[in-house]
Amino acid sequence: MSILIRQVQHHDELVDVYIDGARIVAIGDCADRTAETVIDGRNKAILPTFHNAHHHAAMATMRSYADDLELFPWLHDHIWPLEATVTEEDIYNGARLACLEMIKSGTTFFNDMYWYFHGTARAVEEMGMRAALGAVFIDMDDTTRRDANREQARRLLEESQQYSDRIQFQLGPHALYTVSGEALAWCAEFAAEHQLMIHTHLSETEKEVSDCIQQHGMRPPAYLDSLGLLAPNLTAAHCIWLESAEMDLLAERGVKALHCPASNMKLCSGKFRFSEAQRAGLQIAIGTDGAASNNNLDMSEEIKLAALLEKHFTGDPTALPAETAWHAGTRSGAEIFGLDSGQITVGALADCMLVDLNHPRLVPGHHLISDMVYSADSSCIDTVICNGILLMQNQHVDGEEEIIAKGREYKEKFRR
Numbered sequence: 111m112s113i114l115i116r117q118v119q120h121h122d123e124l125v126d127v128y129i130d131g132a133r134i135v136a137i138g139d140c141a142d143r144t145a146e147t148v149i150d151g152r153n154k155a156i157l158p159t160f161h162n163a164h165h166h167a168a169m170a171t172m173r174s175y176a177d178d179l180e181l182f183p184w185l186h187d188h189i190w191p192l193e194a195t196v197t198e199e200d201i202y203n204g205a206r207l208a209c210l211e212m213i214k215s216g217t218t219f220f221n222d223m224y225w226y227f228h229g230t231a232r233a234v235e236e237m238g239m240r241a242a243l244g245a246v247f248i249d250m251d252d253t254t255r256r257d258a259n260r261e262q263a264r265r266l267l268e269e270s271q272q273y274s275d276r277i278q279f280q281l282g283p284h285a286l287y288t289v290s291g292e293a294l295a296w297c298a299e300f301a302a303e304h305q306l307m308i309h310t311h312l313s314e315t316e317k318e319v320s321d322c323i324q325q326h327g328m329r330p331p332a333y334l335d336s337l338g339l340l341a342p343n344l345t346a347a348h349c350i351w352l353e354s355a356e357m358d359l360l361a362e363r364g365v366k367a368l369h370c371p372a373s374n375m376k377l378c379s380g381k382f383r384f385s386e387a388q389r390a391g392l393q394i395a396i397g398t399d400g401a402a403s404n405n406n407l408d409m410s411e412e413i414k415l416a417a418l419l420e421k422h423f424t425g426d427p428t429a430l431p432a433e434t435a436w437h438a439g440t441r442s443g444a445e446i447f448g449l450d451s452g453q454i455t456v457g458a459l460a461d462c463m464l465v466d467l468n469h470p471r472l473v474p475g476h477h478l479i480s481d482m483v484y485s486a487d488s489s490c491i492d493t494v495i496c497n498g499i500l501l502m503q504n505q506h507v508d509g510e511e512e513i514i515a516k517g518r519e520y521k522e523k524f525r526r
């Protein structure tokens with residue numbers, strides 16, 4: 111499939127962008143080219159799509175199910191009992207709803223952690239997005255569960271081959287308070303052996319840190335390091351309760367920090383110190399977390415929150431400028447997962463969006479990236495392309511009505 115976008119704004123210039131197959135093959139004057147799909151790019155700008163670095167897609171059907179609670183009662187008394195009842199079909203329906211919302215807000219990749227790998231994988235495959243999806247580990251120190259988790263990881267690694275290369279298989283040990291040391295060490299070895307990424311939650315709450323010291327005599331980063339987990343293939347969500355030396359350690363090991371400002375604020379988990387982490391050399395990407403703790407999946411909102419929070423916490427209005435926030439929501443996530451996306455250049459994957467420059471939020475347009483971070487919301491996004499395929503045009507995604515209807519059934523199904 112080929113797409114020609116004519117006369118679209120790119121870095122303050124009007125250009126044609128030619129997409130052939132999965133990649134952008136030309137930017138400039140393409141007057142002599144023809145394509146199967148031609149898009150009028152006038153009054154639009156082309157930008158890379160968002161990469162949502164920490165997510166639990168299937169939780170979209172749990173949006174507003176249990177709000178205004180502390181993290182542990184929220185998990186123990188509401189989320190985990192509900193999760194114990196869900197089926198792979200529920201996961202598929204939840205993930206499709208999440209994918210729809212993400213496409214409509216300009217996201218084409220997400221780093222996920224959730225049960226029923228195939229439910230989410232099917233949704234991602236059908237919706238045309240990219241994702242890193244994993245085998246979740248939660249063994250609660252139970253050897254039977256640990257063996258089952260390990261067996262599942264081996265099996266899913268095999269079964270994940272049936273999907274396209276838009277889906278990356280990884281391991282998802284939930285957190286050090288739900289996964290035993292033995293299982294964490296096994297994850298590190300298995301991932302190294304098969305070149306897999308590992309996705310976990312780290313130092314999200316003060317309680318996690320004090321419990322870890324009590325149980326293991328070490329703070330969380332030292333504990334994970336002792337198990338061989340701190341490595342460049344580890345993506346760690348939240349990273350809030352870190353001492354400065356721990357930021358240095360994570361940076362030295364090449365661990366990636368995933369910042370979730372809305373979820374951190376909503377659950378009062380604490381302050382992620384973006385500027386300090388960046389100075390320590392940590393690579394940082396931004397994610398929405400799941401819909402049960404955000405509650406939307408809008409990355410333009412998330413990058414704005416990240417920028418504003420950092421300014422607020424540091425008392426420094428120059429902290430986390432728009433370009434840095436934009437990078438953390440787009441290219442950084444792509445880099446972490448080895449994707450040639452998150453940028454509009456010749457040869458890059460054609461994962462891009464067209465924003466409407468006539469939208470009042472983008473006028474007069476002194477600085478597009480500042481406008482995208484501080485002013486825009488998803489209503490500014492008109493068109494979304496992933497892997498050279500049109501996923502949304504004129505703000506419409508094929509099949510969206512059916513996905514919404516299916517999602518609405520969960521108001522009854524997950525009745526509180």
Ligand SMILES: [Zn+2]
Nearest residue numbers: 311347399400
């Ligand atoms: Zn999470």
